[in-house]
Amino acid sequence: xxxxxxxxxxxxxxxxxxxxxxxxxxxxxxxxxxxxxxxxxxxxxxxxxxxxxxxxxxxxxxxxxxxxxxxxxxxxxxxxxxxxxxxxxxxxxxxxxxxxxxxxxxxxxxxxxxxxxxxxxxxxxxxxxxxxxxxxxxxxxxxxxxxxxxxxxxxxxxxxxxxxxxxxxxxxxxxxxxxxxxxxxxxxxxxxxxxxxxxxxxxxxxxxxxxxxxxxxxxxxxxxxxxxxxxxxxxxxxxxxxxxxxxxxxxxxxxxxxxxxxxxxxxxxxxxxxxxxxxxxxxxxxxxxxxxxxxxxxxxxxxxxxxxxxxxxxxxxxxxxxxxxxxxxxxxxxxxxxxxxxxxxxxxxxxxxxxxxxxxxxxxxxxxx
Numbered sequence: 001x002x003x004x005x006x007x008x009x010x011x012x013x014x015x016x017x018x019x020x021x022x023x024x025x026x027x028x029x030x031x032x033x034x035x036x037x038x039x040x041x042x043x044x045x046x047x048x049x050x051x052x053x054x055x056x057x058x059x060x061x062x063x064x065x066x067x068x069x070x071x072x073x074x075x076x077x078x079x080x081x082x083x084x085x086x087x088x089x090x091x092x093x094x095x096x097x098x099x100x101x102x103x104x105x106x107x108x109x110x111x112x113x114x115x116x117x118x119x120x121x122x123x124x125x126x127x128x129x130x131x132x133x134x135x136x137x138x139x140x141x142x143x144x145x146x147x148x149x150x151x152x153x154x155x156x157x158x159x160x161x162x163x164x165x166x167x168x169x170x171x172x173x174x175x176x177x178x179x180x181x182x183x184x185x186x187x188x189x190x191x192x193x194x195x196x197x198x199x200x201x202x203x204x205x206x207x208x209x210x211x212x213x214x215x216x217x218x219x220x221x222x223x224x225x226x227x228x229x230x231x232x233x234x235x236x237x238x239x240x241x242x243x244x245x246x247x248x249x250x251x252x253x254x255x256x257x258x259x260x261x262x263x264x265x266x267x268x269x270x271x272x273x274x275x276x277x278x279x280x281x282x283x284x285x286x287x288x289x290x291x292x293x294x295x296x297x298x299x300x301x302x303x304x305x306x307x308x309x310x311x312x313x314x315x316x317x318x319x320x321x322x323x324x325x326x327x328x329x330x331x332x333x334x335x336x337x338x339x340x341x342x343x344x345x346x347x348x349x350x351x352x353x354x355x356x357x358x359x360x361x362x363x364x365x366x367x368x369x
Contacts, residue, residue, distance in 0.1 A: 015217050017287035031165045036216045046182035065130045068246050078120040150221045154278045157221040158286040178211050217292050233263040260314050267307035
Protein backbone atom coordinates (compact mmCIF):
# COMPACT_ATOMS: atom_id res chain seq x y z
CA UNK A 1 0.00 0.00 0.00
CA UNK A 2 2.82 2.38 0.87
CA UNK A 3 4.45 1.70 -2.51
CA UNK A 4 1.19 2.40 -4.36
CA UNK A 5 0.71 5.63 -2.43
CA UNK A 6 4.28 6.68 -3.21
CA UNK A 7 3.82 5.98 -6.93
CA UNK A 8 0.55 7.92 -6.98
CA UNK A 9 2.04 10.90 -5.12
CA UNK A 10 5.01 11.26 -7.45
CA UNK A 11 3.15 11.09 -10.75
CA UNK A 12 4.82 13.50 -13.14
CA UNK A 13 1.41 14.95 -14.07
CA UNK A 14 1.21 16.47 -10.57
CA UNK A 15 4.67 17.99 -10.44
CA UNK A 16 5.84 18.69 -13.98
CA UNK A 17 4.44 20.58 -16.99
CA UNK A 18 2.81 18.65 -19.86
CA UNK A 19 5.36 16.83 -22.03
CA UNK A 20 7.95 16.55 -19.21
CA UNK A 21 8.51 13.35 -17.22
CA UNK A 22 10.86 12.36 -14.43
CA UNK A 23 13.10 10.77 -17.05
CA UNK A 24 13.80 14.27 -18.38
CA UNK A 25 14.97 15.32 -14.92
CA UNK A 26 17.80 12.81 -14.65
CA UNK A 27 20.98 14.23 -13.12
CA UNK A 28 24.49 14.08 -14.49
CA UNK A 29 27.92 14.86 -13.09
CA UNK A 30 27.58 18.54 -13.94
CA UNK A 31 23.82 19.04 -13.63
CA UNK A 32 21.93 18.61 -10.36
CA UNK A 33 18.22 19.10 -9.73
CA UNK A 34 16.36 19.45 -6.42
CA UNK A 35 15.77 16.07 -4.84
CA UNK A 36 13.14 15.55 -2.09
CA UNK A 37 15.65 13.60 0.00
CA UNK A 38 17.75 16.78 0.29
CA UNK A 39 15.13 18.23 2.62
CA UNK A 40 15.99 15.62 5.27
CA UNK A 41 19.21 17.54 5.89
CA UNK A 42 17.15 20.34 7.42
CA UNK A 43 16.42 18.23 10.53
CA UNK A 44 20.02 17.86 11.80
CA UNK A 45 20.74 21.47 10.76
CA UNK A 46 17.71 22.59 12.78
CA UNK A 47 19.03 20.76 15.84
CA UNK A 48 22.37 22.50 15.38
CA UNK A 49 20.57 25.86 15.25
CA UNK A 50 18.77 24.99 18.50
CA UNK A 51 22.10 24.26 20.22
CA UNK A 52 23.61 27.49 18.87
CA UNK A 53 20.56 29.44 20.03
CA UNK A 54 20.71 28.02 23.58
CA UNK A 55 24.41 28.81 23.85
CA UNK A 56 23.87 32.31 22.46
CA UNK A 57 21.03 33.12 24.87
CA UNK A 58 22.96 31.97 27.93
CA UNK A 59 26.43 33.24 27.08
CA UNK A 60 25.66 36.46 25.19
CA UNK A 61 22.02 37.56 25.20
CA UNK A 62 21.34 37.25 28.93
CA UNK A 63 24.42 39.23 30.10
CA UNK A 64 23.82 41.73 27.31
CA UNK A 65 20.23 42.34 28.43
CA UNK A 66 21.36 43.44 31.90
CA UNK A 67 24.05 45.72 30.47
CA UNK A 68 21.51 47.35 28.15
CA UNK A 69 19.16 48.13 31.00
CA UNK A 70 16.53 45.42 30.60
CA UNK A 71 15.18 44.99 34.12
CA UNK A 72 12.75 42.33 35.25
CA UNK A 73 9.87 43.50 37.38
CA UNK A 74 9.67 42.15 40.89
CA UNK A 75 6.38 40.30 41.06
CA UNK A 76 4.88 39.32 44.40
CA UNK A 77 4.55 35.56 44.75
CA UNK A 78 1.27 33.93 45.68
CA UNK A 79 1.09 32.47 49.17
CA UNK A 80 1.27 28.66 49.22
CA UNK A 81 -2.25 27.20 49.11
CA UNK A 82 -2.55 23.54 48.02
CA UNK A 83 -6.26 23.73 47.17
CA UNK A 84 -5.96 26.84 44.99
CA UNK A 85 -2.77 25.50 43.41
CA UNK A 86 -4.53 22.25 42.46
CA UNK A 87 -7.41 24.18 40.91
CA UNK A 88 -4.97 26.42 39.05
CA UNK A 89 -2.95 23.52 37.66
CA UNK A 90 -5.75 21.13 36.74
CA UNK A 91 -8.90 23.17 36.14
CA UNK A 92 -8.53 26.80 35.20
CA UNK A 93 -6.08 29.67 35.61
CA UNK A 94 -8.80 32.30 35.49
CA UNK A 95 -11.87 31.12 37.42
CA UNK A 96 -15.32 32.62 36.97
CA UNK A 97 -17.10 34.52 39.71
CA UNK A 98 -19.05 31.46 40.86
CA UNK A 99 -15.88 29.39 41.06
CA UNK A 100 -14.15 32.14 43.06
CA UNK A 101 -16.98 32.15 45.59
CA UNK A 102 -16.88 28.37 45.90
CA UNK A 103 -13.10 28.34 46.36
CA UNK A 104 -13.31 31.12 48.93
CA UNK A 105 -15.76 29.05 51.01
CA UNK A 106 -13.59 25.93 50.78
CA UNK A 107 -10.45 27.83 51.79
CA UNK A 108 -12.25 30.01 54.35
CA UNK A 109 -10.85 33.14 52.69
CA UNK A 110 -12.45 36.35 51.37
CA UNK A 111 -13.33 36.27 47.67
CA UNK A 112 -11.14 39.31 47.12
CA UNK A 113 -8.12 37.49 48.55
CA UNK A 114 -8.73 34.41 46.38
CA UNK A 115 -9.01 36.62 43.29
CA UNK A 116 -5.76 38.35 44.25
CA UNK A 117 -4.07 34.95 44.72
CA UNK A 118 -4.95 33.90 41.16
CA UNK A 119 -3.76 37.22 39.78
CA UNK A 120 -0.40 36.87 41.54
CA UNK A 121 -0.12 33.26 40.42
CA UNK A 122 -0.74 34.20 36.79
CA UNK A 123 1.81 37.01 36.98
CA UNK A 124 4.37 34.53 38.33
CA UNK A 125 3.97 32.43 35.19
CA UNK A 126 4.40 35.39 32.86
CA UNK A 127 7.83 35.38 31.18
CA UNK A 128 10.31 38.00 32.29
CA UNK A 129 11.56 40.79 30.06
CA UNK A 130 15.04 39.29 30.03
CA UNK A 131 13.67 35.99 28.74
CA UNK A 132 11.77 37.79 25.98
CA UNK A 133 14.89 39.80 25.14
CA UNK A 134 16.98 36.63 24.83
CA UNK A 135 14.36 34.90 22.70
CA UNK A 136 13.93 37.83 20.32
CA UNK A 137 17.66 38.45 19.99
CA UNK A 138 18.17 34.83 18.94
CA UNK A 139 15.46 35.20 16.28
CA UNK A 140 17.15 38.08 14.44
CA UNK A 141 17.51 37.18 10.80
CA UNK A 142 19.50 38.67 7.95
CA UNK A 143 17.96 39.47 4.58
CA UNK A 144 20.03 37.79 1.90
CA UNK A 145 20.63 39.41 -1.45
CA UNK A 146 21.31 37.41 -4.58
CA UNK A 147 22.70 38.76 -7.80
CA UNK A 148 20.45 36.56 -9.89
CA UNK A 149 18.93 37.61 -13.20
CA UNK A 150 15.38 36.56 -12.26
CA UNK A 151 15.31 39.10 -9.44
CA UNK A 152 15.20 41.83 -12.08
CA UNK A 153 13.95 40.08 -15.22
CA UNK A 154 11.05 38.00 -13.94
CA UNK A 155 10.66 36.02 -17.13
CA UNK A 156 14.00 34.42 -16.22
CA UNK A 157 12.13 32.51 -13.51
CA UNK A 158 10.74 30.27 -16.27
CA UNK A 159 13.63 30.07 -18.71
CA UNK A 160 14.27 26.36 -19.17
CA UNK A 161 11.71 25.35 -16.53
CA UNK A 162 11.56 22.76 -15.08
CA UNK A 163 15.04 21.73 -16.21
CA UNK A 164 16.74 24.43 -14.16
CA UNK A 165 19.91 23.17 -12.45
CA UNK A 166 20.12 23.69 -8.69
CA UNK A 167 22.81 26.21 -7.80
CA UNK A 168 24.76 25.68 -4.54
CA UNK A 169 23.90 29.15 -3.19
CA UNK A 170 20.15 28.52 -3.65
CA UNK A 171 20.45 25.07 -2.11
CA UNK A 172 22.03 26.49 1.04
CA UNK A 173 19.53 29.35 1.17
CA UNK A 174 16.63 26.90 1.07
CA UNK A 175 18.30 24.62 3.60
CA UNK A 176 18.91 27.46 6.05
CA UNK A 177 15.36 28.81 5.74
CA UNK A 178 13.81 25.38 6.21
CA UNK A 179 16.15 24.55 9.11
CA UNK A 180 15.28 27.85 10.79
CA UNK A 181 11.55 27.08 10.77
CA UNK A 182 12.13 23.51 11.94
CA UNK A 183 14.16 24.92 14.85
CA UNK A 184 11.23 27.18 15.76
CA UNK A 185 8.95 24.14 15.83
CA UNK A 186 11.39 22.23 18.06
CA UNK A 187 11.62 25.10 20.57
CA UNK A 188 7.91 25.99 20.70
CA UNK A 189 7.31 24.03 23.95
CA UNK A 190 10.11 26.00 25.65
CA UNK A 191 9.54 29.47 24.18
CA UNK A 192 7.40 32.20 25.70
CA UNK A 193 3.80 31.00 25.55
CA UNK A 194 1.76 33.65 23.79
CA UNK A 195 -1.94 33.65 23.16
CA UNK A 196 -1.27 32.94 19.48
CA UNK A 197 0.45 29.62 20.29
CA UNK A 198 -1.87 27.59 18.05
CA UNK A 199 -1.55 30.11 15.23
CA UNK A 200 2.24 29.86 15.48
CA UNK A 201 2.07 26.09 15.06
CA UNK A 202 -0.17 26.45 12.00
CA UNK A 203 2.07 29.14 10.53
CA UNK A 204 5.30 27.17 10.97
CA UNK A 205 3.70 24.03 9.54
CA UNK A 206 2.37 25.95 6.52
CA UNK A 207 5.75 27.61 5.92
CA UNK A 208 7.61 24.31 6.07
CA UNK A 209 5.07 22.82 3.65
CA UNK A 210 5.39 25.71 1.17
CA UNK A 211 9.19 25.68 1.20
CA UNK A 212 9.27 21.90 0.78
CA UNK A 213 6.71 21.92 -2.05
CA UNK A 214 8.48 24.66 -4.02
CA UNK A 215 11.77 22.77 -3.65
CA UNK A 216 10.37 19.42 -4.79
CA UNK A 217 8.57 21.00 -7.78
CA UNK A 218 11.72 22.99 -8.68
CA UNK A 219 9.99 26.33 -8.13
CA UNK A 220 13.32 27.43 -6.68
CA UNK A 221 13.46 30.79 -8.43
CA UNK A 222 9.93 31.75 -7.41
CA UNK A 223 10.61 30.43 -3.92
CA UNK A 224 13.68 32.62 -3.50
CA UNK A 225 11.66 35.66 -4.63
CA UNK A 226 9.01 34.94 -1.99
CA UNK A 227 11.55 34.40 0.80
CA UNK A 228 13.63 37.48 -0.05
CA UNK A 229 10.50 39.67 -0.12
CA UNK A 230 9.43 38.38 3.31
CA UNK A 231 12.90 38.62 4.83
CA UNK A 232 13.09 42.29 3.79
CA UNK A 233 10.61 43.32 6.50
CA UNK A 234 11.37 40.54 9.00
CA UNK A 235 14.87 41.85 9.65
CA UNK A 236 13.39 45.05 11.18
CA UNK A 237 10.87 43.32 13.44
CA UNK A 238 13.00 41.64 16.10
CA UNK A 239 15.21 44.74 16.66
CA UNK A 240 12.03 46.79 17.11
CA UNK A 241 10.88 44.50 19.89
CA UNK A 242 14.33 44.45 21.51
CA UNK A 243 14.50 48.25 21.65
CA UNK A 244 10.99 48.20 23.09
CA UNK A 245 12.19 46.04 25.98
CA UNK A 246 15.13 48.40 26.48
CA UNK A 247 12.72 51.40 26.69
CA UNK A 248 14.49 53.15 23.81
CA UNK A 249 11.24 54.77 22.70
CA UNK A 250 12.50 56.97 19.88
CA UNK A 251 14.53 54.15 18.35
CA UNK A 252 11.58 51.80 18.69
CA UNK A 253 9.27 54.38 17.09
CA UNK A 254 11.65 54.87 14.16
CA UNK A 255 12.13 51.16 13.55
CA UNK A 256 8.39 50.59 13.77
CA UNK A 257 7.76 53.17 11.04
CA UNK A 258 10.53 51.66 8.88
CA UNK A 259 9.13 48.18 9.41
CA UNK A 260 5.63 49.37 8.50
CA UNK A 261 6.81 51.05 5.30
CA UNK A 262 8.89 48.07 4.19
CA UNK A 263 6.10 45.63 5.05
CA UNK A 264 3.42 47.53 3.16
CA UNK A 265 5.57 48.14 0.07
CA UNK A 266 6.97 44.61 -0.09
CA UNK A 267 3.67 42.79 0.57
CA UNK A 268 1.17 45.02 -1.27
CA UNK A 269 3.27 46.27 -4.20
CA UNK A 270 6.35 44.14 -4.84
CA UNK A 271 4.84 40.74 -4.03
CA UNK A 272 1.78 41.01 -6.35
CA UNK A 273 3.92 42.21 -9.27
CA UNK A 274 7.06 40.09 -8.90
CA UNK A 275 5.36 36.88 -7.73
CA UNK A 276 1.62 36.72 -8.46
CA UNK A 277 1.74 38.31 -11.92
CA UNK A 278 4.88 36.35 -12.65
CA UNK A 279 3.47 32.92 -11.79
CA UNK A 280 0.06 33.58 -13.31
CA UNK A 281 1.03 35.11 -16.67
CA UNK A 282 4.74 34.72 -17.45
CA UNK A 283 4.73 31.00 -16.68
CA UNK A 284 2.04 30.38 -19.32
CA UNK A 285 4.43 31.68 -21.97
CA UNK A 286 6.54 28.57 -21.34
CA UNK A 287 4.05 25.77 -20.56
CA UNK A 288 0.36 24.98 -20.35
CA UNK A 289 -1.34 24.97 -16.92
CA UNK A 290 -1.15 21.75 -14.90
CA UNK A 291 -1.91 20.67 -11.34
CA UNK A 292 1.26 22.18 -9.86
CA UNK A 293 0.50 25.49 -11.58
CA UNK A 294 -2.98 25.74 -10.06
CA UNK A 295 -1.83 24.49 -6.67
CA UNK A 296 1.09 26.91 -6.42
CA UNK A 297 -0.98 29.89 -7.52
CA UNK A 298 -3.72 28.98 -5.07
CA UNK A 299 -1.24 28.98 -2.19
CA UNK A 300 0.24 32.31 -3.30
CA UNK A 301 -3.22 33.92 -3.50
CA UNK A 302 -3.99 32.76 0.05
CA UNK A 303 -0.67 34.25 1.08
CA UNK A 304 -1.60 37.57 -0.50
CA UNK A 305 -4.97 37.63 1.27
CA UNK A 306 -3.11 37.28 4.56
CA UNK A 307 -0.84 40.13 3.51
CA UNK A 308 -3.87 42.35 2.93
CA UNK A 309 -5.34 41.42 6.32
CA UNK A 310 -2.15 42.20 8.23
CA UNK A 311 -1.54 45.36 6.22
CA UNK A 312 -4.94 46.73 7.28
CA UNK A 313 -3.95 46.25 10.92
CA UNK A 314 -0.58 47.92 10.42
CA UNK A 315 -2.14 50.88 8.57
CA UNK A 316 -4.55 51.30 11.48
CA UNK A 317 -1.61 51.22 13.91
CA UNK A 318 0.33 53.80 11.91
CA UNK A 319 -2.77 56.02 11.71
CA UNK A 320 -3.22 55.91 15.49
CA UNK A 321 0.48 56.51 16.04
CA UNK A 322 0.51 59.61 13.82
CA UNK A 323 -2.64 61.10 15.36
CA UNK A 324 -2.34 60.05 19.00
CA UNK A 325 1.31 59.19 19.49
CA UNK A 326 0.45 55.79 20.93
CA UNK A 327 -0.28 52.45 19.37
CA UNK A 328 -1.98 49.37 20.68
CA UNK A 329 -3.58 46.74 18.53
CA UNK A 330 -4.80 43.57 20.13
CA UNK A 331 -7.66 41.13 20.31
CA UNK A 332 -8.46 39.87 23.78
CA UNK A 333 -10.76 37.06 24.65
CA UNK A 334 -12.78 37.60 27.85
CA UNK A 335 -10.61 35.10 29.69
CA UNK A 336 -7.37 36.78 28.65
CA UNK A 337 -8.61 40.25 29.51
CA UNK A 338 -9.75 39.15 32.97
CA UNK A 339 -6.24 37.86 33.57
CA UNK A 340 -4.82 41.38 33.40
CA UNK A 341 -4.94 44.08 36.01
CA UNK A 342 -6.60 46.45 33.58
CA UNK A 343 -6.70 47.51 29.96
CA UNK A 344 -3.44 47.50 27.96
CA UNK A 345 -1.21 50.45 28.69
CA UNK A 346 1.06 52.05 26.06
CA UNK A 347 4.70 52.72 26.76
CA UNK A 348 4.12 56.42 26.90
CA UNK A 349 2.67 59.37 25.09
CA UNK A 350 5.18 59.02 22.27
CA UNK A 351 5.83 55.30 22.47
CA UNK A 352 4.81 52.45 20.24
CA UNK A 353 3.32 49.53 22.12
CA UNK A 354 3.42 46.65 19.68
CA UNK A 355 0.40 44.46 20.12
CA UNK A 356 -0.04 42.14 17.17
CA UNK A 357 2.35 42.70 14.29
CA UNK A 358 2.87 40.11 11.56
CA UNK A 359 6.23 39.22 10.14
CA UNK A 360 5.15 36.25 8.09
CA UNK A 361 1.65 35.23 7.01
CA UNK A 362 -0.55 34.53 10.02
CA UNK A 363 2.31 35.15 12.42
CA UNK A 364 1.40 37.32 15.41
CA UNK A 365 4.13 39.11 17.29
CA UNK A 366 3.52 40.41 20.78
CA UNK A 367 5.66 42.84 22.71
CA UNK A 368 4.55 43.63 26.22
CA UNK A 369 6.19 46.08 28.52
